[in-house]
Amino acid sequence: MKTSRSRPRIRDVAEAAGVSETTVSHVLNNKGRVDAATRARVAEVAERLGYRPNSNARGLRSGRADTIALLLPVGADLALSHHVLAVDFYLSLTMSCVEAAFEHDQALLQLPPLRKLDDLRRFSIDGGIVVDPVPEDPRVAMFQRLGLPVVTVGRDITHPDDPWWVAADSAASTSAVLDHFVAAGARRVAMLSVDIEWSWFADAELAYVEWTESHGHEPMLVLARPDKLDSSAAEAANRLLDLRPDAVYAPPQWLATGLLRVARERGVRVPDDLLVSVGVDSHLARTSEPPLTAVDLDPARTASEAVDLLVRRIEGRESEGPRLIPVALHPRASTMRADVHVTAGPATRRRPARP
């Protein structure tokens, strides 16, 4: 009896198919023993009626919400964070998480900055993805205190044994960039980064220092202050150029573009006097003046692996260890001197060893 009710319930399907609600449920969830013919008939009726289970009822019974949360990194200064986040990478990551969650039959909830534990308790979720955790990340801690599964994008350096994270292979990408510089003839290879504790920055720094040591170079590392983006970028860039490098790897986008600007003001030509590379690819990197050689972090892949890992954890399965996302280097004009185009060529296909 389907009256004017807007949405069909399982009972409507049961009546229309001439079976019990139990049988309908069994058919729809592939459980129990149901005759093949009955199964087909019930499925057809459910389809015809456009039946969708009420997720509240289902969640109440099963204890699951079929919803996961995404927590983008947010610092104290909201507006500032928005600017840091306004990079193609985060947007792509978010949208890809949404897609990936959808494919796993999960909905994706975006959470605001959490102040207290109750803020998190308010949401009905099965687990969460925390992007760019800081050491002893309070957001991760909240999830753990509530017994909720978490996965991080980027690792928490203070918990080296935690296998529940996904991240771009930043050691590999750093050496890919630095080797690319050397192949293009650079001798004084510097790094311009920022004083933030996210592992993406920390790992790149570490990889840079190790690389300089193993290559017998003197490290030239300048860190910008994490606040007042525009002015601190210029200040740091100037400080770095005073060291007279001939190649600079600036992982954060705003520092790379800031460096290009300062270089132009100081009459340093890119790529002739200075090679520059950025650690994340974007429309801006492709269209800056000159276009910037960039590392493609593959946000779509990162997102799908993160969601996959989280679902795995929710289901109580074991992690087979952290997942490193392979990255690709896209060489562009900012590292292509006219006289070394040929030698720079092979670097195009340079990729980290991992599959």
Place this chain on the structure above:
Amino acid sequence: MKTSRSRPRIRDVAEAAGVSETTVSHVLNNKGRVDAATRARVAEVAERLGYRPNSNARGLRSGRADTIALLLPVGADLALSHHVLAVDFYLSLTMSCVEAAFEHDQALLQLPPLRKLDDLRRFSIDGGIVVDPVPEDPRVAMFQRLGLPVVTVGRDITHPDDPWWVAADSAASTSAVLDHFVAAGARRVAMLSVDIEWSWFADAELAYVEWTESHGHEPMLVLARPDKLDSSAAEAANRLLDLRPDAVYAPPQWLATGLLRVARERGVRVPDDLLVSVGVDSHLARTSEPPLTAVDLDPARTASEAVDLLVRRIEGRESEGPRLIPVALHPRASTMRADVHVTAGPATRRRPARP
């Protein structure tokens, strides 16, 4: 009796306070008749136990999900959309929506591009915010077919009587920009936009044409193709510069920066030979070469008004009409000629008339 159960139920609170579940519910929802003393005691116990109602149970009973959906604009080409969206505006809008929803005790679900009606049926939501609707937007139609409340950010031009939308006052911002050009001495004011049917673009175009008519100017309007962002931007910019304008309003960010690049290549100096302004503010606009005069669309305000309007609609209240968000013009070097700095000054405070 609170055993090892991870989360307290209403029954736990009732037992601990020595009352029935009914009374607890009444206290927590401010309903029914409960003695003030009992009320205080129950509230205290609930607080002490850290009780939070199970949202599935609550939703099942009440029929509400306390969750709203956000649908960012997405075209056929996913990667392309991501680039269009990778603007500070959308990120800020999203994060502000999350915050605003939180303040209204709602969770915010981010939805993937919807292919069929069932895609939407899967989610348990009370309503949705559709950003940048196209004419006869299919996403809006899906919501309506399911009887779900919708609010759009940007209006659907094909439904002029629908009061359920929020948008930046783009007529006001367009004339603010154009008047600013004239105040800075421009005579040949052009517009560079894109051939997309979102109302934000359409309204700006319309406002431009009307402005030229009322000022006795000849309209100079060039529209870029909406695909292949990088190349079409350059192509359109070149086409526009062939018309020899002395000021260009390019609402989309990628066209404004593309124009700057092409102008530089052609030896057109900004702002000396050409004034340029962009329709949305961003870190990129502030740090481009030269910094771009931009319209601040106030995404935070837009978000909070949109969420507010949606909640209003969900609650079954009437709309008091669309909400126009006031915008501000931020004049920067791209429209400040050395000789007109003084006259350009007042434009700083130029704002649309609406409150």
Place this chain on the structure above:
DNA sequence: ACTCTAAGCCAAATCGATTTGGCGCCACAA
């Protein structure tokens, strides 16, 4: 023919919060 098994189906309990309808009890008026 008689048990025994298992296939096929269903009734009822369950998840946790909300809401309806009503039961006592006390105060006050008749």
Place this chain on the structure above:
DNA sequence: TTGTGGCGCCAAATCGATTTGGCTTAGAGT
């Protein structure tokens, strides 16, 4: 003393799907 009404509280029904524990019935085995 007896009615009347309101206050404070509660038992039970309800929301919709899932799951447990049977109950039939058909077919196999002896």
